[in-house]
Amino acid sequence: MSTQSALAQSDKQYSLHPYTPLKANREQGPFVISRGDGVYVYDESGDRYLEGMAGLWCTSLGFSEQRLVNAATRQMQALPYSHLFAHRSTPPAIELAEQLVQLAPKGIERAFFTNSGSEAVDTAVKFAWYYHEARGKPTKKTMLARHRAYHGVTIAAGSLTGLPYAHDGFGLPVIRVEHLTTPHAYREAHPGESNDSFATRLSNELEATITRLGADTIAAFIAEPVMGAGGVLLPPEGYFAKVQAVLAKHDILFIADEVICGFARTGNWWGSDTYDIQPDIMTSAKQLSSAYLPIGATLVSGGVYDALEEQSTRLGTFGTGFTYGGHPVAAAVALETLNIYESDGIVDQVKASSPHFLERVQALQNHPLVGQARGVGLIGAIELVADKECKTPFPAEHKIAAAVANAAKEHGVIVRPVPGDTVAFCPPLIINENEIDQLFDAVTEALNDVSSGIAKAST
Ligand SMILES: Cc1ncc(COP(=O)(O)O)c(C=O)c1O
Structure with a gap:
């Protein structure tokens, strides 16, 4: 058994993952990240991904700041x-x-x-x-x-969070x-x-x-x-x-x-x-x-x-x-x-890289799946719709934002589906212009993949 599958086996057997459908993880196992460098992370097989979410909106200085x-x-x-x-x-x-x-x-x-x-x-x-x-x-x-x-998951913070997935099954909110x-x-x-x-x-x-x-x-x-x-x-x-x-x-x-x-x-x-x-x-x-x-x-x-x-x-x-x-x-x-x-003048760095980042976010507005592209600084998102004119959402069971995020991963980029059929971008603040291009080139390809999948399914 390879190291990766031994680890995955162990995870499936012993771990209880946050914000994860538990049965699916027990069956499929985890996505194991084992190393990081700059804005990139590597999985157990050595495949490289641009971390377009800075983990959970947090690794501002990337993954190898000595x-x-x-x-x-x-x-x-x-x-x-x-x-x-x-x-x-x-x-x-x-x-x-x-x-x-x-x-x-x-x-x-x-x-x-x-x-x-x-x-x-x-x-x-x-x-x-x-x-x-x-x-x-x-x-x-x-x-x-x-x-x-979103304000977190502890009893008070979880109560303040305004998303059903953080309340359901827990009896939250419990504070007024x-x-x-x-x-x-x-x-x-x-x-x-x-x-x-x-x-x-x-x-x-x-x-x-x-x-x-x-x-x-x-x-x-x-x-x-x-x-x-x-x-x-x-x-x-x-x-x-x-x-x-x-x-x-x-x-x-x-x-x-x-x-x-x-x-x-x-x-x-x-x-x-x-x-x-x-x-x-x-x-x-x-x-x-x-x-x-x-x-x-x-x-x-x-x-x-x-x-x-x-x-x-x-x-x-x-x-x-x-x-x-x-x-x-x-x-x-x-x-x-x-x-x-x-x-390192991080505020100035962000002010310098943000226009290119936002330009690339805004360019996605032209894609047929994108109802709204939005962002500020180095945080952005696209909201996906079945019909741009009427802003009609896709049926929830299509999990369209997750499909785009999964396709982006196939193109070597990690982005995140968030509520409202939205795909979020929040890369490390140290990201450079080439890396921003790599991020959005992959997202564009992912949108195209999902579009063609939808077109195929409807013929
Ligand atoms: C705005 C905001 N507040 C609070 C939290 C909770 O932070 P933690 O996950 O560190 O408890 C988060 C986490 O994403 C957040 O985005």
């Missing part, structure tokens, strides 16, 4: 573990908090460390509740989110949450409605929801600046300005979930910069360490921090934290990641 390996090794040798509870700290955790706060949007003043995006979101919810309790408003507990949002209309004009705007009128309608819906529930019951609104896993959905212009005005009137916090958008993905340091958001609380993970080690963060404004401090003085401690939160090795790797972003 400076991150060295940072991890140095820290592992100096101090492999210590924690941040009860006044303890470590040099990398202290430096990382300082650097992160300095990079963060104006008004953000403190950083709290977690191990993942979901933990960062759960922590943001707890902070919002604690904040309102501190200010004598313990009834402010309901969260506002959007349909098709209201999901509002997705800010996706292609599907949600009324015929003839301008972007501005669409954005106004969404902010009116927000206002009406607050009136219906009572502002005294609502803690916070959470939003990804660009909705990632729900379909790479870009907000209509002016949407966040209108939303923020409503929230401010009703003493409702704005949590910006920057887990995908943070660190240049949208062409600026933060999605909040791109869309002019002034968050009270912010979550970060993924590109924070280029995903080389698990680490996340929940960041808060000065105003939120003051309330947390007051309440913790009353209660005697700040009763939340993770054993591995701010783990010194993960913190050292994150710190080195931020150093590389600064020294």
Whole structure:
């Protein structure tokens, strides 16, 4: 038996995979990636793939950044573990908090460390509740989110996620949450409605929801600046300005979930910069360490921090934290990641490569299967339709986006099907122009393969 099949056999027998149809994996086995180099990964047989999704929207610096390996090794040798509870700290955790706060949007003043995006979101919810309790408003507990949002899978974050696949079978949501209309004009705007009128309608819906529930019951609104896993959905212009005005009137916090958008993905340091958001609380993970080690963060404004401090003085401690939160090795790797972003000018790199990337995304708009091509910075998507004119979707059982992603893999490129018959692109930020061409040449061939398959099936 070859090494590959022995590994695959073992996986089929012993592993339980996230976001995977379990029976299919038990029967077919896994796609085993064993090595990476630049924007490429290699499977067990040595076949090379351009990683057009940066893993799960996260390996910003590609798969062979030696400076991150060295940072991890140095820290592992100096101090492999210590924690941040009860006044303890470590040099990398202290430096990382300082650097992160300095990079963060104006008004953000403190950083709290977690191990993942979901933990960062759960922590943001707890902070919002604690904040309102501190200010004598313990009834402010309901969260506002959007349909098709992705905020993770833990109990609170999973509840905020607005996708049925994250709720079904688990009995979620279990925290009080209201999901509002997705800010996706292609599907949600009324015929003839301008972007501005669409954005106004969404902010009116927000206002009406607050009136219906009572502002005294609502803690916070959470939003990804660009909705990632729900379909790479870009907000209509002016949407966040209108939303923020409503929230401010009703003493409702704005949590910006920057887990995908943070660190240049949208062409600026933060999605909040791109869309002019002034968050009270912010979550970060993924590109924070280029995903080389698990680490996340929940960041808060000065105003939120003051309330947390007051309440913790009353209660005697700040009763939340993770054993591995701010783990010194993960913190050292994150710190080195931020150093590389600064020294290599990652924001400028993305600003330079984005026009070509977006041009290639937009060119797909001409393909007969593509209803809408969209993107910003180095994140993009195509939404597939059976009929461009009427925006008619394919029957769900055709799994058309998955078919395109599978065909792209045959052409040596990894892209991802996401909800709404959409194929997402989110390559490492270090991708160059030739590699961008390779990515989109393969996607074009994949679209052609699937088109001809459909044509053949209908004759
Ligand atoms: C915007 C957003 N928030 C939170 C999460 C959850 O992060 P994690 O998978 O690290 O728990 C994700 C993951 O994709 C995400 O995209």
